[in-house]
Amino acid sequence: MFISMLSLNAPFRLKLTGRALKFSNGSRGITGRPTPNRAKGGGRWKSVRRLNLLLILFCASSAPARACDELAPGTLFWVRLTAPVSSYTANPGMPVEGFLLQAPECDNGPVLAAKIPVEGKVLSVHRVGLGLWHETAALEIEFFRLLPPGRSPIEIHARVMRVDYARESVKNGVIKGMRSTDTPQGRISSRLKYLPSFHLYPDPILLGYKVLFPVFPEPEIILEPGTDLQVELTERAKLPLDLPPVAQIPTLDANADLHNSLAELPERTFTKKGQEADVVNMLFAGSLADVEQAFAAADWHHSDAVSAHTVFHQFYSFLAKTSYPTAPMTAQFLNGRAPKLTLEKAPRSYENRNHVRVWGLEDTWEGVPLWASAAVRETGGTLSIHKGFVHHVSGDLDEEQQTVLRDLLVAGCVDSVASIARPGMAHVMRNATGELFHTDGSLEVVRLKPCVADSQVKGSGDARSQKPRSWMFRFVRRQVLTVRSDLWRANCIYALLDLTRITIGAARRSAEHQTADARVSDSQSGNPANATPLLPKRNTARAGTEGPDPAP
Secondary structure, three states: OOHHHOOOOOOOEEEEOOOOEEEEOOOEEOOOOEOOOOOOOHHHHHHHHHHHHHHHHHHHHOOOOOOOOEEOOOOEEEEEEOOOEEOOOOOOOOEEEEEEEEOOEOOOOEOOOOOOEEEEEEEEEEOOOOOOOOOOOEEEEEEEEEOOOOOOOEEEEEEEEEEOOOOOEEEOOEEEOOOOOOOHHHHHHHOHHHOOOOOOOOOHHHHHHHHHOOOOOOOOOEEOOOOEEEEEEOOOEEOOOOOOOOOEOOEOOOOHHHHHHOOOOOOEEEOOOOOEEEEOOEEEEOOHHHHHHHHHHOOOEEOOOOOHHHHHHHHHHHHHOOOOOOOOOOOOEEOOEOOOEEEEEOOOOOOOEEEEEEEEEEEEEOOEEEEEEEEEEEEEEEEEOOOEEEEEEOOEHHHHHHHHHHHHHHOOOEEEEEEEOOOOOOOEEEOOOOOEEEOOOOEEEEEEOOOOOOHHHHOOOOHHHHOOOOHHHHHHHHHHHHHHHHHHHOOHHHHHHHHHHHHHHHHHHHHHHHHHHHHHHHHHOOOHHHHOOOOOOOOOOOEOOOOOOOOO
16 A cells, blocks of 8 residues: 555655665655655666565555445345255254255355355244143254365354245244134134124134044144245354355347347237236246256246145135145236146245246247246235135235246256346236236246256255154143134133234225335336336346356
């Protein structure tokens, strides 16, 4: 720093003594003391300037080349479990195994490759047991070590912030289980039915029926292999200086031929009644076999056709809050055609699932078939008298694009990726059920390559061993939790409080819908500044899954 501040136009001289380098110019030294003038030879000038330049370069080269040597608290990343964890069988200190699904980022880029092993442990656990003490389960997990291959372990402190596709919620790093009596039939029979009544515990006949024939979700927390957890660093994590650069997925060359092939691609799908439904936000390049293999390797499933059996299965999954990984999907059309493939991922809950509808296009690109897709994330389910089963959707379509791409990347099925902007597309819109979508308007283009299922992606272990197997134990637990809930909640006082909470929630949603209507109107009127709040800018850097580059 000191040398770089010196002017190269002054005749600096360097005198090497036994202890230090002494600097001087023509009149005064660095300390301000007068120094005698010396003859200024041309060769000496060149030598001094060269030496100054070498010193500057030496100081610059001695600065650390690695800009990112630590991860700050609050850094988020995703971990996929490779072994089951349950509140019923877990104990404090029990190990938790997984791998990086999406690596932490530093300076707008990933610092580690995906699929690096991650170690964690159970910090605390509250199981429901027979339900005598706890109505709900709780599980706290901490991840403490990353294991990059061929490198020293990276010590971290990270807590869980979100469980994907979950019935459970997360608060302050603790996973909170659901209450088994908080089901649609439980809410109606225990509270709303008794609102006009002033008896604290009416209708013992109905109570007896519920005791003998309950529809009862499992109250314990069961995180199966393949469960995705979003985690957050709570302390700074030091990164090794010898970490190799992360291999990036090649960028697809979205040339003029590809743009011409997509010139007539519609932006929306439509229902049977001609209503605008989902947004066409992804495009796959590859054969039909490539598309099916890619999603199968990523643990996605084909949806079932609508039938009496599947409708009953949906109804039971809705009441019991269980998973239905192949639930039917409503019919949508693109250019008047039904989709070729309907794929979904719903491993843990009927209400939460990701799904894509895929249509084949007539045009090809470089001899490769093209497949348009509408990817949507569903976040809740309701039973409507007029519309049947209705799923609520996430408003962030860009997040869903990244979720689908993340699954395919980890499965090793992506050859290259590009993002094509559609500037004329509205950023705010509604679907057929009136819910709001936000999007930056981009079309994510993914070129697929042949791949096979990897056992690490799906994990291993039997999740059925993570819950009580004894029929008698489960039966007694049902009775205890049912009676306990009804004694506390089956009365007009609690029902009135619950109805008040529902009313306030409905009023808030109504206000949000009015605000959404204004945003949609602004978007359609060509005023994008007021159409939607600013969305976070997405990072286009994507880490490869084949592992880090070899060390130089």
